[in-house]
Amino acid sequence: MTERRTRESSLTERARDYLALTKPGIVRMCLVMTAGGMWLAPEPSHWTVWIAVLIGSACAVASANAFNMVMEREGDRKMKRTRMRPLPTGRMAAWEANVFAGLLALASMVILGFGTNWLTAGVALFALVSYTLVYTPLKRVTPLALVIGAVPGAIPPLLGWTAATNSLDLPGAVLFGILLVWQMPHFLAIAIFRKQDYANAGILTVPVVRGETVAKVQAIAWALLLIPVSLALTPLGVTGNLYMGLALAMGLVFLGWTIKGLSSKEFESDVRWARQVFVLSLVYLPALTLALVADLTWKAFF
Numbered sequence: 645m646t647e648r649r650t651r652e653s654s655l656t657e658r659a660r661d662y663l664a665l666t667k668p669g670i671v672r673m674c675l676v677m678t679a680g681g682m683w684l685a686p687e688p689s690h691w692t693v694w695i696a697v698l699i700g701s702a703c704a705v706a707s708a709n710a711f712n713m714v715m716e717r718e719g720d721r722k723m724k725r726t727r728m729r730p731l732p733t734g735r736m737a738a739w740e741a742n743v744f745a746g747l748l749a750l751a752s753m754v755i756l757g758f759g760t761n762w763l764t765a766g767v768a769l770f771a772l773v774s775y776t777l778v779y780t781p782l783k784r785v786t787p788l789a790l791v792i793g794a795v796p797g798a799i800p801p802l803l804g805w806t807a808a809t810n811s812l813d814l815p816g817a818v819l820f821g822i823l824l825v826w827q828m829p830h831f832l833a834i835a836i837f838r839k840q841d842y843a844n845a846g847i848l849t850v851p852v853v854r855g856e857t858v859a860k861v862q863a864i865a866w867a868l869l870l871i872p873v874s875l876a877l878t879p880l881g882v883t884g885n886l887y888m889g890l891a892l893a894m895g896l897v898f899l900g901w902t903i904k905g906l907s908s909k910e911f912e913s914d915v916r917w918a919r920q921v922f923v924l925s926l927v928y929l930p931a932l933t934l935a936l937v938a939d940l941t942w943k944a945f946f
C-alpha cells in the first residue's frame with residue numbers, strides 16, 4: 645500500500661516536471677492570442693479547425709519552451725527564478741527533455757498541417773526554429789536578443805489567422821505587430837525586477853548593460869507605439885469603434901503606468917513599479933482580446 649502510494653506520488657511529480665518544461669503560463673497566454681487571431685478572420689472556421697489550431701499551437705509553443713529549457717539548463721542553475729526547474733535540479737535528464745520536446749514538435753506539425761493547413765504548420769516551424777536556434781543563444785550575446793525573440797513570440801495570433809484564412813495578409817500582420825510591440829515593455833519590466841538574476845546568469849538585458857533609466861525610457865517608447873499599432877484594426881475595417889475606444893483606454897492606462905516609473909529614484913521602488921507593469925502587461929493582452937471579441941460579436945448582432 646505504502647509502496648503503491650510512493651509510486652503514485654513519484655508519477656505525479658514526473659507529470660508535474662513535464663508540465664513545468666512547457667512553461668504552461670506562456671502556453672495559456674499564447675492560446676488566448678491564437679484564438680483572438682482565429683476570431684478576427686472574416687469567415688467562421690469549422691470546429692475541427694479550431695481544435696486543431698489550439699492543440700497544434702499549444703504543442704509548438706510547449707516544444708519551443710522545452711527545447712529552450714534544455715539549452716539553458718546551466719544558466720538556469722544560476723538564477724533564483726529558474727534554479728528549481730526540472731533540468732537544473734537534476735530531476736530530469738537532458739535527453740529525456742529533448743525527446744519530449746521533439747515529440748511535441750512532431751505532434752504540432754502533424755496536427756497543424758493536417759488539421760488546418762501547411763502554411764500554418766510552416767509559420768509555426770519558423771517560430772519554433774527561430775526561438776530555439778536564434779533567440780536562445782543570442783540572449784548571452786546582446787540585449788537586442790529581446791527584439792529577435794519577440795518575432796517568434798508574436799507568431800501565436802498569426803497561427804489563428806492563417807489557420808482560418810490560409811493567407812498572410814494585413815489584419816494578421818497587425819495582430820503580429822501588437823504582440824511584437826507588447827513584449828518589449830513586458831520584458832523590460834521583468835528585466836528590471838530580475839536584474840540581479842540576469843546579471844548572475846550572464847544574460848545581457850538592457851538594465852544590466854545600460855541601466856534602469858534607459859530600460860524605463862525604452863519601455864515608455866514601446867508602450868506609446870502600442871497605442872497606434874493596437875488601434876490600426878479599426879481604420880483597416882476589421883473592428884469597429886467599440887474596440888477602438890476600449891483599446892485606446894487600455895493603451896493609455898498601460899502607457900501611464902510605464903511613465904510613472906520615471907518618478908521612482910531608488911532601486912526598491914523601481915522593483916515595485918516594474919512588478920506592477922509586468923502584472924498589467926498580463927492583464928492587458930487578454931483584456932484587448934476580449935475587447936476584440938466583444939466588438940466583433942456586437943457587429944455581428946447589431
Ligand code: HEM
Pocket residue numbers: 667668669670673674677725790791793794797798800823827830831834838926
Ligand atoms: C521577448 C519576449 C519575451 C520574454 C523575454 C519573456 C520573458 C518572460 C519571463 C522571464 C517571465 C517570468 C517573469 C517572472 O515571473 O519573473 C515571463 C512571464 C510571462 N510571460 Fe513572457 N516573455 C516574452 C514574451 C511572452 C509572450 C509572447 C507571451 C505570451 C503571449 C508571454 C506570456 C507570459 C506570461 C503569461 C507570463 C506569466 C506566467 C509565467 O511566468 O508562466 N511572454 N515572461
Ligand SMILES: CC(C)=CCC/C(C)=C/CC/C(C)=C/COP(=O)(O)OP(=O)(O)O
Pocket residue numbers: 670674701704705708709712716768771772775779793794796797799800
Ligand atoms: C508558435 C511558437 C513556437 C511560438 C513561440 C512562442 C514562444 C515560445 C513565446 C515566448 C517568447 C519568449 C521570448 C519567451 C521568453 O523566453 P526566455 O528564454 O527569456 O524565458 P526563461 O528565462 O523563462 O527561460
